[in-house]
Amino acid sequence: MSSNQVQLLSKIATGDGHGENSPYFDGWKAYENDPFHPTKNLHGVIQMGLAENQLSFDVIQEWVMSNPKASICTLEGVRNFSDIANFQDYHGLPEFRNAVAKFMARTRGNRVRFDPDRIVMSGGATGAHEVTAFCLADPGDAFLVPTPYYPGFDRDLRWRTGVQLVPIICESSNNFKVTEKALEAAFEKARKDNIRVKGVLITNPSNPLGTIMDRETLRTIVRFVNEKSIHLICDEIYAATVFSKPDFTSIAEIIEEDNIDCNRDLIHIVYSLSKDMGLPGFRVGIIYSYNDAVVNCARKMSSFGLVSSQTQHLIASMLSDDEFVERFLAESAKRLAKRYRVFTRGLSQVGINCLKSNAGLFLWMDLRSLLKSQTFEAEMALWRVIINQVKINVSPGSSFHCSEPGWFRVCNANMDDRAVEIALTRIRNFVLQNMEGKAPVKKQCWQSNLRLSFSSRMLDDITMSPHSPIPHSPLVKATT
Numbered sequence: 001m002s003s004n005q006v007q008l009l010s011k012i013a014t015g016d017g018h019g020e021n022s023p024y025f026d027g028w029k030a031y032e033n034d035p036f037h038p039t040k041n042l043h044g045v046i047q048m049g050l051a052e053n054q055l056s057f058d059v060i061q062e063w064v065m066s067n068p069k070a071s072i073c074t075l076e077g078v079r080n081f082s083d084i085a086n087f088q089d090y091h092g093l094p095e096f097r098n099a100v101a102k103f104m105a106r107t108r109g110n111r112v113r114f115d116p117d118r119i120v121m122s123g124g125a126t127g128a129h130e131v132t133a134f135c136l137a138d139p140g141d142a143f144l145v146p147t148p149y150y151p152g153f154d155r156d157l158r159w160r161t162g163v164q165l166v167p168i169i170c171e172s173s174n175n176f177k178v179t180e181k182a183l184e185a186a187f188e189k190a191r192k193d194n195i196r197v198k199g200v201l202i203t204n205p206s207n208p209l210g211t212i213m214d215r216e217t218l219r220t221i222v223r224f225v226n227e228k229s230i231h232l233i234c235d236e237i238y239a240a241t242v243f244s245k246p247d248f249t250s251i252a253e254i255i256e257e258d259n260i261d262c263n264r265d266l267i268h269i270v271y272s273l274s275k276d277m278g279l280p281g282f283r284v285g286i287i288y289s290y291n292d293a294v295v296n297c298a299r300k301m302s303s304f305g306l307v308s309s310q311t312q313h314l315i316a317s318m319l320s321d322d323e324f325v326e327r328f329l330a331e332s333a334k335r336l337a338k339r340y341r342v343f344t345r346g347l348s349q350v351g352i353n354c355l356k357s358n359a360g361l362f363l364w365m366d367l368r369s370l371l372k373s374q375t376f377e378a379e380m381a382l383w384r385v386i387i388n389q390v391k392i393n394v395s396p397g398s399s400f401h402c403s404e405p406g407w408f409r410v411c412n413a414n415m416d417d418r419a420v421e422i423a424l425t426r427i428r429n430f431v432l433q434n435m436e437g438k439a440p441v442k443k444q445c446w447q448s449n450l451r452l453s454f455s456s457r458m459l460d461d462i463t464m465s466p467h468s469p470i471p472h473s474p475l476v477k478a479t480t
Contacts, residue, residue, distance in 0.1 A: 012160060019154035023383055024049070024399035031393045038418060046423045049393040051207065051361045052414040053241065053278035055335040059328050060277070063318060070317035072310055080313070088309040090302050092121045096312035099319035100286060104271060106325060107240040112252040114288060120298045121312075122285035123305030125237050125272040129156040131301045132268055132287055135294045136231050137163045137198040143233070144186045144200045146170050146178045148364075148400035148407070150207045157201070166190045166197070169403050175355060176209055178202070178217055183224050199231030199266075200224070205238040205248065208400050208409035209364050210357030212242060218254045222262050234269050240276035240329055242359040243337035255290070264290035273315065275361065277328075282311050336361070336413060339420070343412045346424035350431040354410075361413035365394070368406030370434060379405040390430045392423055 019025075027049045036044035068076040072084045091097070097116040104114045122128040137143070139162025145153060146168040157163050168186040170176040183200070190197045200221060204213045213221075225232045234251040242248045251269065255262045269288040274280035284307050287298045319325060343363060344354055355364040371378040376398045383396040386408075397407035412420065 017155070017159040019151060019159070022151055022399050023380065024151040024395050027387055027393040027395060030387050034391070036391070036419070036422075038422075042422075043391065045387070045391045045393050046419060046426070047393050047414065048411045048423060049395050049409075050414045051275065051411050052280060053275055053332070053336075053361050054414050055278075055339060056328060056332045057278060059324075059331055060279075060318075063321070063324050063328075067317060067321075070314045072313060084309045084313050088306075088312075090121070090299060090306055092119065092307070093309065093312045093316060095316040095320070096307075099316040100284075103319045103325065104239075104286075104288070107248075107276060107329065108250045108252065109247060112250060112256060114252070118288050118290070118295055120287040120289070120295060121302050121305075121307045122287055122298075123307070124274060124280070124283040124285040125235065125270055126152065126156050126285070127283075127305040128270045128272065128285035128287045129153070129233075129235070130161060131298050131305070132233055132270060132289075132294075133157045133161045133163050134301060135297045136233075136268075137161065140164065140196070141198040142166045142190055142195045144168050144183065144190070144197060145401075146176075146182070146202060148176065148208055148397055148402035149201075150203060151395075151399050151401075153201070163198075164195060165201075166195065167401055167403075168200075172355075172404055172407075175211065176206075178213070178221065180220050180224065183221070187228065197228070197230055199233055201233045201235065203235040203238075204251070205236075205242060205359035207235075207238065207360060208362055208395070208397075209355055210360035210362055211355065212246065212248050212359050214246070215249050215254065218249060218251060219257075219260060222251070222254055222260060222267075225266055226262050229263075229266070231266050231268060234267070236269055237272045237275050238360050239271070240332065241336060241361060243333045243340065244358040246358070248359065265293075266291070268294060276332075278332075282315070283307060284311065284315060339412050342417075342420060343410070343424065346421075347427065350428045350435075352427070352431060355407075362409050362411045365408045365410045366406065367408055368404075370431070371406050374405055376405045382406075383408070386430070390426050392426055 031045045031047045031049070034044045035041065036046045064070070068074040071077045072081045094116070097119040100119055101114040101116040105112060122131055133143070142164040143157065143166070145165050147170055153165060158165060166186050166189065168178060168182050170178055170182060187197055202213070202221060204218075205211065221232060232251070236250060239248055239250065251267060254260060255264055255267055267290045271286040271288060273282060273284040289295050289298065340363070347354060347365065351369070353366045355366070357364065367382060368374065370382055372381065379396050379398055383394075386392055386394055395409045397409070398405065400409065415423075
């Protein structure tokens with residue numbers, strides 16, 4: 001870009017605040033350039049960097065086919081076309097807010113209730129996070145975030161708001177659990193750096209860990225923000241992806257406990273239907289705040305990213321169907337649990353472990369034993385082999401700000417069973433052929449042309465550089 005062009009544009013337009021200079025996005029570009037297809041491109045890159053829930057699409061499709069009136073674009077529903085297509089107030093359709101509030105309660109075991117009047121719409125969780133940041137912080141202020149955390153937060157909260165993110169360093173020694181000591185250390189570091197901390201941001205269930213926070217951890221965080229008089233933003237977009245015990249505990253439950261001292265004005269929840277329902281394309285994001293001023297401000301700002309009235313109408317009908325909701329949540333949990341078992345069992349066959357988890361659409365895979373050295377440079381070298389040779393898009397832990405090299409996020413709910421088996425075979429072949437004293441895995445007939453011939457010298461031949469050789473991805477859409 002010429003200097004004249006730079007001067008004509010804003011700093012946001014010419015800067016790199018989107019966070020695209022990351023292997024997280026580079027992996028997407030590698031997939032886009034050479035996408036796997038079971039018949040057209042068997043040797044292409046398998047997309048395991050997309051946290052998308054495709055396992056229960058058929059349940060939703062069945063409901064849509066059986067409820068044509070829910071859409072204004074059908075013969076049965078077109079009578080409502082003019083009412084829905086005309087201008088809608090940015091508060092949202094009452095039936096939509098009521099249905100979302102009811103669904104949020106259901107996904108939390110009906111142990112808490114949500115007020116429909118506190119439901120604020122946004123264009124997906126991406127928009128919800130940015131609006132919340134605008135409401136709570138000024139440019140230069142910071143939120144404390146436990147590591148590892150979703151790379152998109154660097155874009156969602158920072159790019160246009162000017163807000164900073166300060167890591168709360170969590171470690172594998174206690175399964176990356178947030179501790180009071182880690183919270184205090186992050187807060188103190190920000191203070192020494194003359195950064196004003198305005199809040200803590202947690203993701204529960206965690207992306208990328210797939211773990212849930214226990215009640216005592218949540219109580220610790222609530223006590224911490226209350227003592228510091230700072231905000232707590234709880235990203236709960238994976239609430240209904242919990243597929244085994246223990247159950248998910250919402251921050252809404254914690255602040256209603258009799259023995260907790262909490263200023264509710266400090267508590268805010270971000271939610272969406274992208275993960276729990278597998279509907280990221282619908283861009284249904286929700287801000288639920290216990291602070292009246294935040295609700296009022298966020299609602300005004302939601303004009304910049306409303307959910308379409310047609311989508312609201314359809315979602316209201318769907319989530320108001322109690323029988324469907326019960327069936328979908330049960331079936332989704334069942335299928336997620338099965339996929340988790342299949343993938344972890346497949347990895348364990350070659351000695352690859354994952355962090356024990358019970359939620360989310362991904363695994364936190366431990367490849368520390370494959371590193372040539374325990375450094376992030378070695379992690380990047382291993383990642384390049386996986387993306388370029390093994391042809392699987394997984395995301396290295398460094399892109400999630402993990403404090404320890406060798407961890408990788410692997411998404412396993414965005415593909416069919418055959419793609420899972422092919423991915424597992426590629427991983428197993430790679431691991432076995434890089435382990436001394438191990439015989440190569442016996443290939444099945446359909447694997448004979450995968451051409452995955454690896455040697456122990458491969459990692460030595462990779463240039464140790466912190467940047468990927470793959471062109472930077474032009475992706476600017478919300479991807480998690």
